[in-house]
Amino acid sequence: MNFSGFDFDESVKAALSALDNHGRIPHAIIIESKNREAALEAAKFLSMYAVCTSDSKPCKTCEQCHKAEIKGHADISYPRPENKSKTYSIEQMRNIIKDSYILPNEANAKVYVFEEADNRLTDIAQNSFLKLLEEPPQNVYFILLCESAQKLLVTILSRCTVVRLKNEVRISEKALEYAEKIVKGIISSREYDLLLSLNVLSDKENADETLSTVRMILRDGLALSIGTKAVFNEKLGRELATRFTKGKIIEMIELTDNSAIKIKQNININLLTTWLCGEYRRISWQR
Numbered sequence: 244m245n246f247s248g249f250d251f252d253e254s255v256k257a258a259l260s261a262l263d264n265h266g267r268i269p270h271a272i273i274i275e276s277k278n279r280e281a282a283l284e285a286a287k288f289l290s291m292y293a294v295c296t297s298d299s300k301p302c303k304t305c306e307q308c309h310k311a312e313i314k315g316h317a318d319i320s321y322p323r324p325e326n327k328s329k330t331y332s333i334e335q336m337r338n339i340i341k342d343s344y345i346l347p348n349e350a351n352a353k354v355y356v357f358e359e360a361d362n363r364l365t366d367i368a369q370n371s372f373l374k375l376l377e378e379p380p381q382n383v384y385f386i387l388l389c390e391s392a393q394k395l396l397v398t399i400l401s402r403c404t405v406v407r408l409k410n411e412v413r414i415s416e417k418a419l420e421y422a423e424k425i426v427k428g429i430i431s432s433r434e435y436d437l438l439l440s441l442n443v444l445s446d447k448e449n450a451d452e453t454l455s456t457v458r459m460i461l462r463d464g465l466a467l468s469i470g471t472k473a474v475f476n477e478k479l480g481r482e483l484a485t486r487f488t489k490g491k492i493i494e495m496i497e498l499t500d501n502s503a504i505k506i507k508q509n510i511n512i513n514l515l516t517t518w519l520c521g522e523y524r525r526i527s528w529q530r
């Protein structure tokens with residue numbers, strides 16, 4: 244990837260470079276960032292990369308790059324919800340899906356950039372998207388921008404490569420330490436290890452962040468189990484992928500989400516840890 248002329252910091256360059264596989268990028272990418280402008284810049288960069296005709300992509304000088312840069316490329320669209328609505332209607336989604344099967348006008352690729360995907364794509368809209376993400380038309384790329392990929396359906400996440408523009412996501416050392424403990428507990432075959440590790444959730448101030456960090460590590464496990472790259476914790480992600488099937492990891496992510504909701508509802512922490520321990524183990528051991 245050619246970053247000259249782009250104002251990305253090193254961590255963003257690293258995250259974007261990780262997408263490059265012999266000159267190709269994944270067909271479905273989620274860019275997670277609290278900074279909308281930064282996410283949009285990254286999406287623009289990738290769209291230029293997809294349509295550029297030079298050997299050193301994106302060159303920023305060819306006609307394709309130029310049109311992409313000024314958002315005037317016929318094959319790169321940034322669909323917005325119609326009719327002043329805040330979300331995409333099912334009809335609009337159908338039209339986008341239909342459109343994606345039509346060959347590009349002038350480039351060798353088509354790109355769709357969905358801004359604020361975590362707000363604008365309802366569950367129904369996301370579901371209508373699943374089949375397309377599974378078997379996308381050739382040379383069609385979908386880039387979903389969001390503040391929190393966690394808000395998207397797990398089924399969408401599992402079909403996309405997630406790029407986190409890391410520099411802005413600060414996870415406290417406590418939450419990271421706790422989350423690693425829990426994940427190690429999940430991987431361990433001893434019930435006692437898991438139960439003990441879940442005790443960290445009694446530190447209420449950090450519980451929410453701890454669970455979302457557990458989720459990020461589980462997601463790395465999922466990414467590695469479907470052959471894409473880890474973005475957060477490669478080592479534990481690898482251990483998860485080795486130990487559990489993709490289906491089990493997806494279930495664990497859903498379970499972690501549910502427990503985050505329960506914490507927000509102020510559930511008794513002893514009940515929560517006992518329940519979580521039982522559920523993680525049930526998922527681990529089921530056939």
Ligand SMILES: [Zn+2]
Binds near residue numbers: 296297300304305
């Ligand atoms: Zn170019």
